[in-house]
Amino acid sequence: MRFPRRSHPPRGSRPPRLLASLLLTPFLAGCFASSAGGDGAAGEGAGDGSRLRVALAFPPTGHLSPHGADATLLSRLGVTEGLTALDGNGAAAPALAASWRRADDRTWLFTLSEAVFQDGTDVTPAAVAASLTHAAEARPAPAALSGITLTAKAEGADGVRVTTGEPDPVLPLRLSSPSLAVLAPKAFAKTGAVDPVGTATGPFRITRLTGATAARLDRFDDYRGGRAQASGIDVRFIADGAARANSLRTGQVDIAEAIPVAQAASLDAGTRRETxxxxxxxxxxxxxxxxxxxxxxxxxxxxxxxxxxxxxxxxxxxxxxxxxxxxxxxxxxxxxxxxxxxxxxxxxxxxxxxxxxxxxxxxxxxxxxxxxxxxxxxxxxxxxxxxxxxxxxxxxxxxxxxxxxxxxxxxxxxxxxxxxxxxxxxxxxxxxxxxxxxxxxxxxxxxxxxxxxxxxxxxxxxxxxxxxxxxxxxxxxxxxxxVITGVGAHVGGVLLDPYERTLVGTGTRR
Known part of the structure; x- marks a missing residue:
């Protein structure tokens, strides 16, 4: 089944993207719908919006490479997307790919949605194929590709042909993995490194990372799913669970993930979400x-x-x-x-x-x-x-x-x-x-x-x-x-799911 292609602003209408300002020195030192829909996505009239303040339990461990443990962090913050997502039943749903079909037992053809990377370049079949190739060649291999041999090639103006070494009947589901997020060619400019800063496709883009303590994300206005209601996200990485709970209780953050059981009773019942x-x-x-x-x-x-x-x-x-x-x-x-x-x-x-x-x-x-x-x-x-x-x-x-x-x-x-x-x-x-x-x-x-x-x-x-x-x-x-998540009484549109892939999307607001 084919899905209608989304409309997109004319290519010449995009404002220039941040370039040098997005290069991070500390960076070098140190079943459910995607956020594109299903979360009350904001329209163009959302205004500037307030910034969200989020406390996460795990700081980056692999320089924010989506090929490792940081993949879920990027997905939960609405930074990265893959060709597919997971719907409410845990089945593969359209994301950067509008549709797909199985050509033979080892080959799938994906038709791309019209989208743009956060560096201002178009999401093209060649860029998608190159991104998947980098993931397939990463060592250690992303968990989603464990035991899988995968090759990707551009197919016409809007298609990507993905072939596996052995038949893989769940390939569209596999490609929903946060570790197989699609990034712009610029993300792979440095040998052996993957830089998602300003190279992803999600509604929020990273603009600053302060070691393992904090990060700043700003709204990506050219996101294919519409402007996010929040103007950005201020992230604090707080390993101590009691400190995360306290930061929510005292109003320092709007969302705090992984509240310890021992701290749950200290939060108002209306601010606890158990999933x-x-x-x-x-x-x-x-x-x-x-x-x-x-x-x-x-x-x-x-x-x-x-x-x-x-x-x-x-x-x-x-x-x-x-x-x-x-x-x-x-x-x-x-x-x-x-x-x-x-x-x-x-x-x-x-x-x-x-x-x-x-x-x-x-x-x-x-x-x-x-x-x-x-x-x-x-x-x-x-x-x-x-x-x-x-x-x-x-x-x-x-x-x-x-x-x-x-x-x-x-x-x-x-x-x-x-x-x-x-x-x-x-x-x-x-x-x-x-x-x-x-x-x-x-x-x-x-x-x-x-x-x-x-x-x-x-x-x-x-x-x-x-x-x-x-x-x-x-x-x-x-x-x-x-899992118990702390959500401020004034916050809406938080994305909670059994797979823990999502947290903030276009409709998350305060």
């Missing part, structure tokens, strides 16, 4: 470390964990006990779940010592880690706990420097496709494989699920792959989270 999410907190066991190379010791660690103590205790009922990699927000998972396969009998820990690491950007995680430490020590392990801010922990975690890791992961964040999480987190070639798991049975099960096209059949294959992963005891699902 069921597809985020699962898990214990990941390093399968190559001395402590957990033996699957029997991993089984012993899994047997030591009491998840109900975490959901009812640490989360005070604002979470559900871990049932699997996919929780209650993935509505079809519970009815299709099968028992873990290939699980080993547990062994006595003996004198096994281990280092358990987590981060404090999500305040519940250190508390969970402390409870796990007690549970594991009761079972016979000797546990050292290490807590850092996430940006100072990620590289060591990916390098396997810890024996165990407690992390919160949105199971459908990267693509909206449940297979992608399994591929990126639990296969031999996975780009976010914190457990360093490399198991042939798991890889086969994930590959099988990836090849299935039918929705119901794909879900069945996903749950069989989940059973294979859980059978290794490389991951112990702990709790399925509900």
């Amino acid at each position: 069921a999410t597809t985020r699962t907190t898990s214990l990941l066991l390093n399968t190559r470390s001395a402590a957990f190379r033996d699957p029997a010791l991993r089984a012993a660690a899994r047997a030591a964990v009491d998840t109900s103590a975490l959901a009812d205790g640490v989360h005070e009922g604002h979470a559900d006990p871990g049932a699997g990699i996919y929780g209650p927000a993935v509505t079809w998972a519970a009815g299709k779940r099968v028992p873990p396969t290939g699980r080993t009998w547990s062994a006595a820990p003996g004198r096994t010592s281990l280092t358990l690491a987590t981060y404090d950007n999500r305040p519940e995680l250190p508390e969970i880690a402390q409870v796990l430490k007690q549970q594991l020590e009761k079972a016979g392990f000797t546990v050292k706990l290490e807590v850092r801010e996430y940006s100072r922990l990620e590289s060591d975690a990916l390098a396997g420097k810890f024996d165990a890791f407690v992390g919160a992961r949105n199971s459908l964040l990267d693509t909206g496709d449940p297979v992608s999480l399994l591929a990126s987190d639990f296969t031999c070639g996975g780009g976010y494989n914190l457990a360093l798991l490399c198991d042939k049975a798991v890889d086969r099960a994930v590959a099988k699920a990836r090849a299935v096209a039918g929705t119901g059949e794909r879900q069945d294959a996903v749950m069989a792959a989940e059973a294979a992963v859980l059978g290794t005891d490389a991951v112990v699902p702990l709790v399925h989270q509900r």
